[in-house]
Amino acid sequence: MYEITYQEFLKEFRGIGFMNTSVEDQQYSLSDLINEDEIHLFYPKNFLFKEKSLEEAKLLFLMKNKIRIASFLEEGYISIEDRSLKSIKKLIISHKNRISSVLTIYFDDGDTFVLDSLNDSEHHKHKLQKKIEEIYKYIQEVIGN
Numbered sequence: 001m002y003e004i005t006y007q008e009f010l011k012e013f014r015g016i017g018f019m020n021t022s023v024e025d026q027q028y029s030l031s032d033l034i035n036e037d038e039i040h041l042f043y044p045k046n047f048l049f050k051e052k053s054l055e056e057a058k059l060l061f062l063m064k065n066k067i068r069i070a071s072f073l074e075e076g077y078i079s080i081e082d083r084s085l086k087s088i089k090k091l092i093i094s095h096k097n098r099i100s101s102v103l104t105i106y107f108d109d110g111d112t113f114v115l116d117s118l119n120d121s122e123h124h125k126h127k128l129q130k131k132i133e134e135i136y137k138y139i140q141e142v143i144g145n
Helices: 006-017 021-033 125-143
Strands: 041-045 058-062 066-072 078-084 088-096 100-107 112-116
Touching: 006 021, 006 041, 021 078, 041 125, 058 125, 088 125, 100 125, 112 125
Parallel strands: none
Antiparallel strands: 041 058, 058 066, 066 078, 088 100, 100 112
């Protein structure tokens, strides 16, 4: 049974990286730049699809005082953006019990990041919905809104 954890993601990602040097480079970059001990919550946006390219995926790491967003670029590169939890201006969650959750995170510079349990996975919608609930509760607790 697949759990939505960073460790399980890495196992899946290693399978994709087999015989693909660009993905293998991205794996090493993630291990160089992400400290697993700092991760409170993890969310793989658009990773759990067979027909979507890896460049469409983004990884959200919720850490003690920041949100880290990792993106996959061409030729084996990754991009990592760090944002302070204090830079969150507003959260909006749309929630339908056990069916769907959409969390929109608004930052003070006008950027947004959307987590959508129905559209971010093919077969793990319910698990992603639970992750969205956990992320929403954690951010609310930390920023005190």
